[in-house]
Amino acid sequence: MTLVVIRPSAMNYRVQHRTRYRYSEPVSLCQNLAHLTPREVQRQRCHHTDLMIRPHPAIISPRVDSFGNPATFFSVQEPHTELVVTATHFIEVLAREKPVRPEQSPPWEKVRDALAMDRSPAVLEAYQFVFFSRFGRPNEDLKKYALESFTSRRSFIEASIDLTKRIHTEFIYDTKATTVSTPAEEVFKRRRGVCQDFAHVQIACLRSLGLAARYVSGYLPTDPPPGQPRLIGADATHAWVSVFCPVLGWVDLDPTNNHIPTDRHIVLAWGRDYDDVSPIKGVILGGGTHVMSASVDVVPNLCD
């Protein structure tokens, strides 16, 4: 295993993400698409990553998807009644060098206009996150809700942080209220959901104003560092939002915890919404009824 040099500003983690499917009848063929390998991002280094699949897939082929995320197609072709996918990562997360300074950001209207006009590579790249996707569709209510934070000429980042805070306080965390396929407008009506739903609501709000927002999937440490509260979403995959401003680049925001992610948010992948980056998608042949369970363990990794 790679020797990790511990830097004072960095946090090292060992992530173990296990997904298990059990079937009442044998599955003869199972084809899957996984987003379970961390992408390279500026403030994060992946020292080792491994995807273990049991039973052994006949085909396992990694690639990079349209958003630059590592993706893995695998296909299990022997009859099986259980499928276990274990992803293990050793990851170093660097704290942001400088804290986010909302006053540095231009007014949100300027950001919106720049996105529509500017064809430089970074802005063009960001522009694809302005449009509605499956989970976040146009909706006047969402727009109205967003405009309460995005008042005229307000700093883009300041307004975005305000929106994050409002979603955090006005929505109730409820694991029973939604499923993985509940769209943003539905979550908005019920004012309840989990991290995925809050991210979708915030993304839909921002996009309704012509702003770029992407969905980030990742992890949080299972136990908080001493003296800090445990963050919600630590025992499963977590999701948050990233917003784009031509001056500052992408800025992450976590509406579930009303938090600007620093060294505790481990990035796995990003896309327009959950559907682009769901950890495992699969199609099976046979299988009868099935149950799925997932567990995520993220522990500080100090000495190896």
Place this chain on the structure above:
Amino acid sequence: MSDDINLSARSEKRLEPDWLSYHPSAGGYDEAFEANGDVRPHWQGLLRSLAGSGLSSLKHRWSEARHLIRQNGVTYNVYGDPRGMARPWQLDPVPLVFSTADAEKLEAGLTQRGLLLEMLLRDLYGPQKTLASGVLPPELVYDNSAFLRPCHGSKPPGDRYLHLYAANVTRDPSGYFWVLGDRTQCPSGAGYALENRIVLSRMLPDVFRECQVQRLALFFRTLRETLSGLAPQQRDNPRIVLLTPGPYNETYFEHAYLARYLGYPLVEGGDLTVRDNRVFLKVLGGLQPVDVIFRRLDDDFCDPLELRHDSFLGVPGLVQAARSGTVTVANSLGSGLLETPALLAFLPALCQYLLGEELRLPSAPTWWCGQSSEREHVLTHLDDMVIKPARPSLRMEPTFGGELSRSQRTALADRIRAAPRDYIGQQRIALASAPVLAQDRFEPRHLTIRMYLAAHGDSFAVMPGGLTRVAASPGSMVVSMQAGGGSKDTWVLSAGPVNTFSLLRPDDQPVSLTRAGGDLPSRMADNLFWLGRYAGRAEGLTRLLRVVLGRLTDGAGTSESPELPSLLRSVTILSDCQPGFVGKGAPARLVAPEQELLSVIRNPRRSGSLASVLSRLGNVVGTVRDRISTDMWRVLGDLTKERFPHELFAEKPDSQRDDEQEWGTAVSGLTLIDELNYLDRVVLVLAAFGGLAAESVTREEGWRFLDMGRKMERALHTITMVQSTMVSVSPPERHLLEALLEVTDSSMTYRRRYQGTMQPAPVLDLLLADEINPRSLMFQFAALADAVDRLPRNTSQPGYTPEQKLMLSALTSLRLANLNELSLIDAAGRRSHLAGFLTQLSGSLTALSDSLTRTYLSHLQTSRHLGNFQSILQES
């Protein structure tokens, strides 16, 4: 030039007097006539010859041709048509004629356009330089579900995206060609163009020859060569399949037709599977690798894993297989992106950017409202505009700005301003027109022509012809088959001698002799099996009903026909239409059985009724369309398409409450005598079908499954009949035994053997054990055993297959059966030995059916999603 010549030329042009009273429509370009009424030179041959033979002769030939169309079953499915799915294909007897010069002009323009679109796909699914350079607004890609993200960055084999491309073309009043839209994912209509040509060339053989019309076959040969050349592996003998969404698709006829013409198996998504990153066809013998998929399935339906989740019409893993380069999908996945109407606005600039050339064949002038000055142009010129959706996923009908009232126009402008990116404005182009035959005269109809291009080397080959579609009524500018329009054959005249190559009859080429029937897809085997079963089931039930109705309409009551109650109970047991004459309320129905019988015959909502079995039979026939002969198709088609007097009842399946009352009204006009005639007809049709199956189908695997299905149902029918009439005994049995022989079509044989003596043991011998009675159980079991012996098997496993063991054991117990013992009646008045024996036999039939499914059809299991992934809302 002398006056004489001038005069005669003029009279030819005019086709005096006033050719069949045709008046070209004012304002548009008439393909056949010039504005001054002269016939255009390239139409003179055709029109002279039509006028020469006269209208009545044309109409006569035309009615024969239409008969041919109906008999060939050429149809176009119309969604939401209350009068049934399949509408006969509408073809006009007057072809559209193109001069050589026009065709050449079009060819050059279309070829350039095809290359441009090819380059554009390469860029958009690759580096997207057209977006970064500002030539194409990124919204058209980013905000467009037709851009398939999972296909971004992967190159198709040979870096070729478009293999069959089509463009809708028309001519403006000054005679210039314009493209109205492009079809890039799986263009439809090439097969109809071919069928139109075959019908017309048969109807007007001499005119066709004299006019020197270019043939279509060379184009299809090019297409076939292109598809073969695309095979990533086994290039010498690639396996190519035509992938269809199935019989409910609007152009399914065409899929079956093209598959047969090109010699490709017609498959549905369920016939294919992906293993080891390769696509395989599931056939009875196992899995066979597929090299090229010529698809008629839309982009996003092709793979439930990576594309649209809520449809399983496609093949899970197909995107991955295509990405790995082991299979070529034609056209490549994602090519539907180019059907985005807003792209038309940018093609001139794209042509400069990608090809460094002027666009030769312009699109109808188009403005995308996502750009502010373009939007203003559209809004200020709304009168001259057709407003259309900017992206393919937006479902809206084109709106003609000029036809709107003031308030409608304001509302439309508001909608455009609210979501400008969703709309384009397109300059309204007066479509060209041509004469069509309407009743007794010729009338002008507006038209568009769909032209086809097949990839050929680095370029494209253009079909010398196309599918001309005409509006449904004079003056209408809406040209759509869905909206009831018609079609025309399209003739391109040849400057030199015509190449008479044909794909249909390569008579002069020696072919290698073959007897292999090809490889039967498992799903087809399954469908043929059920075709046999439903046909057998319908026949058995009809025979019983006929015997019952015969007795009832004799005027005989229960006193003259003491066997009636027993027979009526058999009706309920055989059809499984409960409660009927067995369950709750049976005594009343036994006294007055008419209504219940009508329901068992005619009520399509009652599971097990004759109507429901026939309707299932009709559905299955649709799925085996390309596997059974035209005669078999016609015979059953007549039966299953018959309109019942209660059709309205059948088409309103949701009103549960009023069922009884409604049903009463629906059948109020029916009499048992009429029904008896109807049942006679059904028996004859099913007999004809059985005869055709026996006489005209080669003994391949397909036939074997069809026959096994029929034999299995016949065996079950005999078992059920004997069970329901002979197990519980209420003497005297004579009448009942006579009726039983009648139902099982064995009376003649019995009478010849035993004259007037009617006893249980000989009846049982004839119905169960007699190996030479084609209606006996023994006959069915022997045939099943024989069929099972001939099924493909895994030769590495010695000994009998499970199916063989089952049949061996059933045959043996039938041969060893002691008929006297079976006819014994116990103290309770039952033939308990017989009951047990029959139960055992029907059990072995069920086991055989299960075992066949397990061994030969098991990979027909349906796929589904992992996890609690529910169908996600369709992206707009």
